[in-house]
Amino acid sequence: MTALLSVRGLRTVFPTRRGALAACDGVDLDIDPGEALGVVGESGSGKSVTFLSVLGLVRPPGRIEAGEITFDGTDIRRLSPAALRALRGRAMALAMQDALSALNPAFTIGTQIVETILTHGLVRSRAEAREQAVALLRRVGIPSPERRLDDYPHQFSGGMRQRAMIAIALAGQPRLLVADEPTTALDVTIRAQVLDLIDELREENGLAVAMITHDLGVVAERCARVMVMYAGQVVETGPTAEVIAQPRHPYTRGLLASLPSLEDPDRPLHAIPGQVPDLARIDAGCRFRNRCPLALEACARPVALRAVSPGRASRCLRAEEVA
Amino acid sequence: MSALIEARGLAKAYPLARTLAARLTRAQAPTVRAVNGVDLDIARGETLGLIGESGCGKSTLGRLLLRLHNPTAGTIRFDGQDITALSEDALRPLRPRMQIVFQDPYASLNPRRTVREIVGLPLALHGKLRRAEAETRVARMLDRVGLARAHLDRYPHQFSGGQRQRIGIARALILKPEFVVCDEPVSALDVSVQAQVLGLLRDLRAEMGLTLLFVSHDLAVVAHLAHRIAVMYLGAIVEQGPRDAVTKRPAHPYTRALLAAVPRLDQPGAARKRHVGGELPSPLAPPSGCPFHPRCPEAGPRCAREVPRSVPLEAGHRAACHLHDGGVT
């Protein structure tokens, strides 16, 4: 099955006073139709920038310096800004973390959904668009959708706002939903509801989902495959269950060892020593080596992402020894 | 041995602004009950984990216990002494014994003060030490939390989130308090940094024999540090007990819902569990009877009529639910 989204060698750079900063550097990824890919990383890992680049939302002075991005067979880096804009929202949609700032507070939710539907030319009249908007709100589980269509974002609770944002994202009937920490700001019980919703939508419409999060638990439950990012690079990929049971990169292992577990609360936590390197001052070698218990001299040279078993890749020279 | 902290019937209600008409007719001001009749004990040396979602009142409760807010009802005893109505001046000598660590590492340090001044402020107010001695103590405290002497003259913006949180911890502990309220101390930190700070708290707790109230929405984090857990919903404690009892044998439907909603690493791709629906009700219009009943899968007619009282289950484990008090009909 050919991938819906395919990225090779993506490098996005932001100029800063201290030098050019490659927020994501040499990222490769594939997402198949209807698949849920978990993208895990902490601050500065480049997980958001990667997908903002795919969606063409990187603002100058940041820019994509290199890489191929193929969506549904089309090389989208060659598209004009207008064509990319049409693609975005129609075939690829974004649901962000903070719905309160992502939604325009000056317009009703209904207006924002209807505008999206009309912009993408999916219906013939405003009345039809409104009908679709109601159906969307109902689908995402917002009660009394006809009435709530005319409410403003601040009149919704956090969970409802997030659902509304997903409704807007779905208005264009996209094939790929990029969900950037969509539930981080929500309470645990509401989070579960919203994640359930995304799962249902995925199953119903064959929607592919890129779930960007720092929460390995969310990925463990909802995403069949996972991609771990650190300091702008992909360090490990593979089926989620396997990666968690047997990580093949010291960072992944360190991350798993540092998470408190509800099932085994007395398990001592092993914090990863040190800090994330300053992206403006890194060299070509492995970016994790100054915090890595397995580091060798060879790690000071560039390390490539390599396959360690079918479907699994790791950017570690000693991947086999990790777990 | 009596508890270090004892709260009975603690409540905090915020009156809302009334319209002029309402004021003229002396109508009752609508109130938001942030904390609604809480009883709790924290024994010396114990860590009580306080869990709940946003708006449940857990942060307010923590601040009430420190008398940073004033309760509108109920009593608080600290080491046997009733501190409910003490004036600020009378409280001042007690302050060194009870401190707080804040959630937001970016807002909890004065951006215009150096680390030396921030961590040294408690000493300057209470310590009566000479300058050289105070400086040594500050340096030693910084060392204890994993920062260097060179950091003394730097400003907060020169540090990462995890380091700022360490500075906040140093400030809270420099006077060697007995009781510390930790208000979501790791929620704003990256996952790998969380573990570092949690480890630090654990070590310091053991070293200094601290009594902690650990407030968080993250069950796994709380379970790691707490001896006992209390679960809050809409201003009331719905369940409390020893950690294992609450996490492995939850008695209240809300606790069960919370536990079910926590994603688990050891069951990847688990079949979707039935999650509790609905939203947190507005504190302005709390449900009648049991505050959880509109969302509760086990609710019955009695739950809308009667507020459940806290019933003992096993040793030290209590829940406020009609299921354990004669049934829901």
Next chain:
Amino acid sequence: MSAAASEDRPISPLRLGLVRFAANRTALGSALVILGFILVALAAPLIAPHHPAEADLFRRLQPPAWADGGEWSFPLGCDGLGRDILSRLIWGARVSLLVAAMVIAIAAAIGTMAGLAAGYLRGWTDTLISRLVDTLLGFPYLVFAIGLMAMMGPGLHNIVLALVYKEWVFTCRVVRGETLAAREQDYVEAARAIGCRPLRVMLREILPNVLSPVLVVATFRMAYVIIMEASLSFLGLGVQPPTPSWGSMVADGRDFLVDAWWVSTVPGLAILALVLSINLASQGLRDAFDPRLHAS
């Protein structure tokens, strides 16, 4: 974002702001112009070619040096009484800058204290101060000042007083707003948790954080005060002759606007230049120190 801690030397927020300010060329240029004015004013006794009150009726309304009938020893011409305009301009700078500096300094001090008290203590203190602020704001500035000057009589100290009466209100409003925001911050609550008394919290914790906006407001208002002083002097209510003030110099030239335009225009341009520089510099200050634009 979680970047590695800075390995640099301690960098206070003040220094950061100053560095940003210096990087802004417009702002830096304006600041230098203002500095130029200050130096000229300070050096008046040394650099003014003539005594500002020295009248020579033979030179009455002498044009500037580049026009017909002008001389280079009186570069900007002479006024209706034959006094050298350049010298009067230089000496007049003293009045403008001195009045502005005194008014702003006193108003900022009073306004900051009042704003801190109103914002932090709330309750009756806030109600009283806010009502006072609202009342004073209701009076039109110039009319108010004229009224006060009429009551108190002319003179430098009286101008300062008349202007301070209303000027403190602007600083007070800004400081009150900032204090209201700052008091909700965790670090203020931390100070209370440690047992700081309210006065200490206000002065130690909140004051350093509201000083940047005060600085910005102060420089921005300075331009206004200079114009107010010029207006009062223009109306004859300011410093009395023969002490030159740019405002009174503009007034002196009222009767000769067509024939001897330089008498009014030159001091008018000086006012313009100074006020413009101050506005540009204060904008630069705001950009440099505004925490919202430069969250670290």
